[in-house]
Amino acid sequence: MTKSQNSKQRSSVAKRTLYYYWQCSKKYKWYAIGTIFSTPIVVLIRTTLIPLIFANMIDAISAGIPNDQVVPTLLPQGILLIGLYLGGSAILGWLRVYWCWKYELKVIYDLGTLCFNTISAQSMQFHSDRFSGSLVSQTNKFIGSFERFFDLIIFDILYLISMIAFIMVILIPRAPIFALGLLAFIALYVLCSALSFGKISHLSKERAEAETRQTGQLADSVSNILSVKSYGRESHERRRYANFNRASYNAGMAQMNATMKRDLMFNFVNIGIIAIIVVFMMAGVTVFGLSIATLILIVNYSMSIMGELWNINGIFKNINRVFGDAYEMTKILDTEDAVVDIENAKNLKIEKGKINFKDITFQHQDAKTPIFEHFSLDVKAGERIGLVGISGSGKTTLTKLLLRFADVQDGEILIDGQNIHEVQQVSLRESIAYVPQETTLFHRSIAENIAYAKPDATREEIVRAAKLANADEFIKDLPEGYDTLVGERGIKLSGGQRQRVAIARAILKDAPVLVLDEATSALDSESEALIQDALIRLMKGRTSIVVAHRLSTIASLDRIVVLEDGKIKEQGTHQELLDQHGAYHHLWSRQSGAFLEKDD
Numbered sequence: 001m002t003k004s005q006n007s008k009q010r011s012s013v014a015k016r017t018l019y020y021y022w023q024c025s026k027k028y029k030w031y032a033i034g035t036i037f038s039t040p041i042v043v044l045i046r047t048t049l050i051p052l053i054f055a056n057m058i059d060a061i062s063a064g065i066p067n068d069q070v071v072p073t074l075l076p077q078g079i080l081l082i083g084l085y086l087g088g089s090a091i092l093g094w095l096r097v098y099w100c101w102k103y104e105l106k107v108i109y110d111l112g113t114l115c116f117n118t119i120s121a122q123s124m125q126f127h128s129d130r131f132s133g134s135l136v137s138q139t140n141k142f143i144g145s146f147e148r149f150f151d152l153i154i155f156d157i158l159y160l161i162s163m164i165a166f167i168m169v170i171l172i173p174r175a176p177i178f179a180l181g182l183l184a185f186i187a188l189y190v191l192c193s194a195l196s197f198g199k200i201s202h203l204s205k206e207r208a209e210a211e212t213r214q215t216g217q218l219a220d221s222v223s224n225i226l227s228v229k230s231y232g233r234e235s236h237e238r239r240r241y242a243n244f245n246r247a248s249y250n251a252g253m254a255q256m257n258a259t260m261k262r263d264l265m266f267n268f269v270n271i272g273i274i275a276i277i278v279v280f281m282m283a284g285v286t287v288f289g290l291s292i293a294t295l296i297l298i299v300n301y302s303m304s305i306m307g308e309l310w311n312i313n314g315i316f317k318n319i320n321r322v323f324g325d326a327y328e329m330t331k332i333l334d335t336e337d338a339v340v341d342i343e344n345a346k347n348l349k350i351e352k353g354k355i356n357f358k359d360i361t362f363q364h365q366d367a368k369t370p371i372f373e374h375f376s377l378d379v380k381a382g383e384r385i386g387l388v389g390i391s392g393s394g395k396t397t398l399t400k401l402l403l404r405f406a407d408v409q410d411g412e413i414l415i416d417g418q419n420i421h422e423v424q425q426v427s428l429r430e431s432i433a434y435v436p437q438e439t440t441l442f443h444r445s446i447a448e449n450i451a452y453a454k455p456d457a458t459r460e461e462i463v464r465a466a467k468l469a470n471a472d473e474f475i476k477d478l479p480e481g482y483d484t485l486v487g488e489r490g491i492k493l494s495g496g497q498r499q500r501v502a503i504a505r506a507i508l509k510d511a512p513v514l515v516l517d518e519a520t521s522a523l524d525s526e527s528e529a530l531i532q533d534a535l536i537r538l539m540k541g542r543t544s545i546v547v548a549h550r551l552s553t554i555a556s557l558d559r560i561v562v563l564e565d566g567k568i569k570e571q572g573t574h575q576e577l578l579d580q581h582g583a584y585h586h587l588w589s590r591q592s593g594a595f596l597e598k599d600d
Contacts, residue, residue: 016334017326021146024110031103032150038096039154043162045088048170051080055293100154104147121322126335133219134212141208142329149322157314157329158377160308167301175439176295178276182302188307192262193312200258205327206318207251211326214244223489225384226593228566230278259317298493339407339425347427350416350512352381353543354401360411362401364436371397372566374411384544386554386589389563395547396437398563399515402545404428415513437518437547439498441490446475447482449490449501453509461508468537469504471497507538551588560584 025032057078112443119135164186171179221237223230228237290298357377363370371394377379379385387395401408408545412419420428425468441449450465451457457465462482467473474497478484490498506514516535536556539546548554555574562577562584577584 013327013330014323017145017323020111020114020330021107021149022334024146025107028103028106029101031106034099035096035154036158038092038099039158040162041088042093044094044166045084046093046114047163047304048166048301049084050081050089051297051304052170053084055296055300055545058293058296066480084090096154100150104150107146107150110141110145111143114333114542115142117275118335122332122335133223134216134328136219137212137331138329141325144214144326145322148318148325152315152318152322156311156318160315162303163308167556170297171301172260175290175298178298181276182273185276186305188272189309191308193316198304200255200262200316200320203251204324207248207255208321208327209326210244210248210251214248217241217244222260228489239453257497272343273302275397280390309577338432339404341424342422345422345424348415348418348420348423349429350431350479351450353380353417353512354414354416355379355415355513355543355545357401358414359400360401360413361406362397362406364406370409370566372408375566375568376411377568379543379545379562382541382543383544383559384539384557385544386557386560387545387547388549388551388554388560388561388584389569392565393563393583394566395563399434399545400548402515403434428502431511432513432515433511434515435499435502435506435517439495439502440485441498441501443485443488444477445480445483445485447499449486449560450482450504450508453505457508462504465504465508466501466509468515469500471500471504474500501565504533512542514542515546516537516544518549551584562587 116139119139145517168179168183171182218241228234290394356379357375360372360375361370362372375394377398387398389395400406402413402420402422412421414420415428415431442452446466447459450462454461459482463472466475466482473482474523475482484492486492486498486501490501492499506516532553539557544557546554546557554560558573559571560574560577561571562582564583570577571582572579578588
């Protein structure tokens, strides 16, 4: 992508960022309007009128007014000064901050909700392609960027424009040559900033991207710390993180160098402003006939403007940062969901639980060949089938297609004659109890994790499900029992314990369709034998699809389907497949110590 194309893309994304800001803020517009309209009034009082009154009072004193006229002359101005400060600066200033703060909090709340809803609604492929840590970082940056953006508008840009405008209104009639010279330097200041904006904006984006990659790498290493330590790869991860850290450092240095060059130009402009102030201080009274009050205002106003002009550095820097921080999340918000409900999608209603994979074709976006091509499989209502085959044969993919974690490119999947593409995803998944191959838990209590399938479950129901999953015994031995926090992703529990909690969750859900994807893979032989009875009872009366590497897990099922390269190689009962001496017989014979669980 060329530099011009990059610039157009950044501009387009910036417009979309503003669009999302507006969508979340327009319903709170009265807070924004109050803040915007009160700001010039506060600026007028604080930076223009109060210094003007002080200058006039000093000018009156320097004019040598009689002692008996000091109080009558200065008292009205003093009262006006106090009144302006109290009413316009203190009270209105307080209201301005209150309106601004409340407005930002309300919009930030809605932006946070928007980001979370968007991320959680994305397909599993979306999440597989991204670091969870990066998504968290991008969400926080996007939310924070709005607060920084509105503060920038109110407390920097609007403040500066209002101050310059009011000061010019006062100075032009009193010292037109000085006022025009000051305006010229202000214009030069802004021009220097504008010319450097594009380059620094690009560097800011690169830095934001580098920091996002650095954060993602940190999250990846920390979340997989067990693998890092068990393989003794600490040094490798340190070197890997150091590369991302160095890239972030280099991006920051490039941004800093460009900013420092711009700041050097600003210093020369400031010297020019100081020079004309000195000239008018020396020649103001004799050459231009200016009053003492005007000279005081020239110095006061010029210093105020110089202080705010120097803040232009921060203004442009923050503009860069605002859109740089919001860049990645804005693109995510613009990402079209890969799996969406059709308009007026209906709820899935399961009466029997018959499942039909009808002539389906599916291929991953980044794959060269399809996993399934014109694949068909019928599962009778209440039938328990097992899916076996070597890795890559399509077993897990088939279950994910049933749950609509991805959509087929052709064909259809039916449950009781209802195309799952035409029903609401939530109703589909509420009808399926799913235990995935890699079980992860929330950093919550064990009771909360089990009850996730049924939030209103009683403690008795939770304990019963745990007993059926052979989990109650180890749970009772934990320090806090069912109230024990399991740690991030369930790290405090062993793999087998996590799987038993997940199975308890599926038991509690009591859904008409059951999908088990290697649900006993992390269990030892004794635990697996104990849990088989629970699984068999759980499958009774339910349409069940069980993916298993251990053939003993599925040997007692009604039908076993052997997959190979996305096709059905053979199918039948355990004994029928053994008698065929085919692929299943080969797999069975390779598993020593296999046992056959008989149905009740």
